[in-house]
Amino acid sequence: MGRKKLTWQSIGVTFCRNSCVCRETYKMLKLNGLQKISVIGMGLLGASVTMACLRAFPKVFTVGYSHRASTRHKSRQLNVANQIAETLEEAVCDADIVILATPILTFETYFDQIAPFLKPGAIVTDVGSTKALVHQWADKTLPRDVYYVGSHPIAGSEKRGVEYARDDLLASARCILTHTAKTNTHAIRILRQFWSELGCNVVTLDPKKHDRIFGLISHLPHVLAAALINSSDFEDMKFAGKGFIDTSRIASGPADVWMDIVLTNHHNIVNGLDRVIRQLNMMKKAISAQNADKVNP
């Protein structure tokens, strides 16, 4: 890495599990003692997080990683982090906070791959839009002396890629932290401070409740937008006004990201679809019958 190994501010020893100098007791991280933040995945959101970190924590070493060489190259050119690591080991070694910003279905594998390199006490989080399954994967896969907390910053765009990243993408965004009874409360506190410093308005939720709510108010509208587009004739769309465009805009989000969301929250989305289909059938009946009272209850 060509860079002095980073240490806990108060102990002065390296805890990287890989080079494994020692496994002594360590003091808990404080945000002002933060030395290295790693973000895995240099898409729009991941790179916006590294950029926001560069601005909010100028003294903290910010590392980005992408499994694609071309993305690493672009990320370096765009200076979105202090370092763009060539390997996962290099990316997460000594990191105080590791953030996964890749599609959700890759998280379990990434947890597994980074586990050997994480230092004890490291906080691992992610920016995925579904949470219950991710908590299960983290519990199963991450070392017991590493703390997982779920993060869901409500920021993004239908655009994608490091080239659209902005250091203010998270400004005023809501960020949901998810935790279970098992989650380390200190890690929650640190992450709350961390996202707040990046400009987010942080709230906490149980991961199951998170997935139920977001299944209905975020994932379901996406599925509806896709159904609307699929039901429309291409040649009619030139007459589309702002209503149609706004309603269907979210359907143009990255398909793989949304696929993972849908697959990892299928139960809640199916529940929402049941509700909506029931509503639509009621409305269809009322509209067919030209029943004004029921069309507009």
Place this chain on the structure above:
Amino acid sequence: MGRKKLTWQSIGVTFCRNSCVCRETYKMLKLNGLQKISVIGMGLLGASVTMACLRAFPKVFTVGYSHRASTRHKSRQLNVANQIAETLEEAVCDADIVILATPILTFETYFDQIAPFLKPGAIVTDVGSTKALVHQWADKTLPRDVYYVGSHPIAGSEKRGVEYARDDLLASARCILTHTAKTNTHAIRILRQFWSELGCNVVTLDPKKHDRIFGLISHLPHVLAAALINSSDFEDMKFAGKGFIDTSRIASGPADVWMDIVLTNHHNIVNGLDRVIRQLNMMKKAISAQNADKVNP
């Protein structure tokens, strides 16, 4: 009315059917001979049309009318037209172009009420979002020497009321003119010029085709947005992001306006609902089965 009777520019006689000076042959209206434009309904769109007319046709007398005294009062205070008429007769007498900007289900009655006061050769139009039924009403109710052409300017907002009217609401808006084989081609030409002068990008369609297309790309999204809102829990909505807000924004449009749209285009909307419900059931099945290929075809 305290105002000199307006006449066709080229004949100099009054054709108002009410005071009925004569029923002689008249020359066809040219846009630069336009003397009086009347708009019935001083809502957001109606008042924006009068304001746009004041700007585009400063020499033309622009009259607004509302059946509500309070709206007439507000419209006068806001100076949205040269005159706010107290009665329908006063509003449409001698008008070259009469534009209905009230909810669609009132059109048949308005056609009936204004018929005695329209001068021969007057062009009657409207700004409604459905057209096939309105053409039928016009054919049945308006005098044979009055020309009906449908207009559908794609402009508006979820806001309503004369207080939100703007003289640039129509700028760059698409405006669909609808006509059947029976429609007077000169009247179509005049209205095409008229809306173009107000800044619209004018296209023409058969009213049935218009209703089919707009049923799918405008009215259906509205019904979907309403179904989505009705399927959501109020307490979850505080977590709503831009996707949900954009998708559901149109559901906050004026209920009576939308009720009329739905009721006068029920056949096409029901067709669209059938398509969407079919799509949603397919997606539900694929999501339940976690079938990635079918979720993202």
